Amino acid sequence: MATLYVGNFPDGLYRALGQQAKRNHRSIAAEATIILEQNVLTKSQMKSRAAFYEQLKKIRRMGPPLGPGPSVEEMLREDRGR
DSSP states (O other), rough: OOOOOOSSSOHHHHHHHHHHHTTTTTOOOHHHHHHHHHSSSOHHHHHHHHHHHHHHHHHOOOOOOOOOOOHHHHHHHHHOOO
């Protein structure tokens, strides 16, 4: 596993990171790692999202489903009638 050192880190941001880490019962390094994992995409994640987006575009090109569905009121009436 690689090691990351960050120099010239703003004091206020470091304090805020430390407070967040404390609230989450983690070290500052663990908190920074989690934040980066949640916000920086790997190559495989980018590829997966691109594939999902392409699939979504295909679905959208298919157009709307077979006409409009029942209204909320119609569904409630049907459900009450059961």
